[in-house]
Amino acid sequence: MDKDKLEYFKQKLQAEYARLEHELRDLGVEDEETGEWDTAAGDIDETATEPDELADRVEDFEERDGERKAFEVQLQNVERALAHFEEGTYGICEIGGEEIEEDRLEVNPSARTCKEHIDKESELPE
Ligand SMILES: [Zn+2]
Numbered sequence: 001m002d003k004d005k006l007e008y009f010k011q012k013l014q015a016e017y018a019r020l021e022h023e024l025r026d027l028g029v030e031d032e033e034t035g036e037w038d039t040a041a042g043d044i045d046e047t048a049t050e051p052d053e054l055a056d057r058v059e060d061f062e063e064r065d066g067e068r069k070a071f072e073v074q075l076q077n078v079e080r081a082l083a084h085f086e087e088g089t090y091g092i093c094e095i096g097g098e099e100i101e102e103d104r105l106e107v108n109p110s111a112r113t114c115k116e117h118i119d120k121e122s123e124l125p126e
Pocket of ligand 1: 094096097
């Protein structure tokens, strides 16, 4: 891949990283010690005594918790892809070592495999 293309995907990933971080900040709080994100309790408070009200709030919490986890996985993928720039391995299929098609990276800049090995991506270690 030429330098301009690499720079282009790097910028895309950095923008994605900033967006995900922002989403996570909206959804939760970062644990200073572990760097992990916890879902903020939001407006759950002691005055919610009606069972329905409590159930609604728990549901809301769980929904946001699910969203947070999805964003976390995406953030991890973006971080991994950015690290590959440092290692000089960005855009290389982690299964077969060939170049990943640019149109695939266009859709998913943190893709770890070429199209041929797309079904093996989920088997890769974290
Ligand atoms: Zn491959």
